[in-house]
Amino acid sequence: MPPILLLDLDGTLVDSVPDLLAALDRLLVPLGATPFTRAEVTAMVGDGVPALVSRAFAARAMREPPEAAAAFLADYTPRAAELTRPFPGIAAMLGALSDAGWRLAVCTNKPEAPARALLGSLGLAPHLAAIGGGDSFPVKKPDPRHLLATLEAAGGRAEAAVMLGDHANDIDAARGAGIPAIFAGWGYGPRTMAADAPVAETPESVPALAGALLTAR
Numbered sequence: 001m002p003p004i005l006l007l008d009l010d011g012t013l014v015d016s017v018p019d020l021l022a023a024l025d026r027l028l029v030p031l032g033a034t035p036f037t038r039a040e041v042t043a044m045v046g047d048g049v050p051a052l053v054s055r056a057f058a059a060r061a062m063r064e065p066p067e068a069a070a071a072f073l074a075d076y077t078p079r080a081a082e083l084t085r086p087f088p089g090i091a092a093m094l095g096a097l098s099d100a101g102w103r104l105a106v107c108t109n110k111p112e113a114p115a116r117a118l119l120g121s122l123g124l125a126p127h128l129a130a131i132g133g134g135d136s137f138p139v140k141k142p143d144p145r146h147l148l149a150t151l152e153a154a155g156g157r158a159e160a161a162v163m164l165g166d167h168a169n170d171i172d173a174a175r176g177a178g179i180p181a182i183f184a185g186w187g188y189g190p191r192t193m194a195a196d197a198p199v200a201e202t203p204e205s206v207p208a209l210a211g212a213l214l215t216a217r
């Protein structure tokens with residue numbers, strides 16, 4: 001059984017805020033909202049698309065139409081990779097982990113369709129044994145069962161797994177699943193979200209840190 005690294009997507013593998021911001025502007029500006037800033041949207045990411053859309057309407061003190069999240073998703077999904085790119089060092093990190101014998105899987109609160117579209121467009125999908133989206137299972141992070149279901153889909157076991165993420169949802173889900181976590185210091189979450197998890201300052205430092213967490217178990 002190879003070790004498996006569970007990877008968060010938004011704010012960990014990719015800088016997706018530019019496309020999320022553009023899609024929010026396409027939805028809300030025609031309704032009268034002022035455009036969003038990067039800092040605003042960065043703070044709204046982490047709990048999936050319905051939460052993102054609700055937070056955006058709330059931030060502009062606007063009533064959210066019932067079909068808003070579905071409209072956002074229909075527009076965003078085919079355009080999720082227009083401005084979104086992997087953070088510097090991510091491709092090399094995935095290559096180094098594969099070379100070191102790690103199996104890789106994405107566990108994201110982003111819905112599965114845009115997650116797959118994005119990972120495919122950016123050429124990252126071939127590295128992955130599974131993609132567990134925010135709507136792939138009945139639960140999502142911080143529920144530990146989202147990690148465990150993704151692990152099962154990837155053919156991994158919690159005893160040989162490590163989680164890498166940039167949000168309290170990632171750290172809490174990993175703790176609940178009994179899986180050691182690494183906090184992505186380059187991502188969107190403030191450092192306080194790391195809680196007691198070790199912080200990787202760069203993707204380059206992840207393979208050694210993940211290896212140390214695995215052998216420390």
Ligand SMILES: O=C(O)COP(=O)(O)O
Nearest residue numbers: 009010046047048108109
């Ligand atoms: O879509 C979100 O809000 C967060 O996605 P993530 O779990 O990949 O960070």
Ligand SMILES: [Mg+2]
Nearest residue numbers: 008010011166
């Ligand atoms: Mg994230």
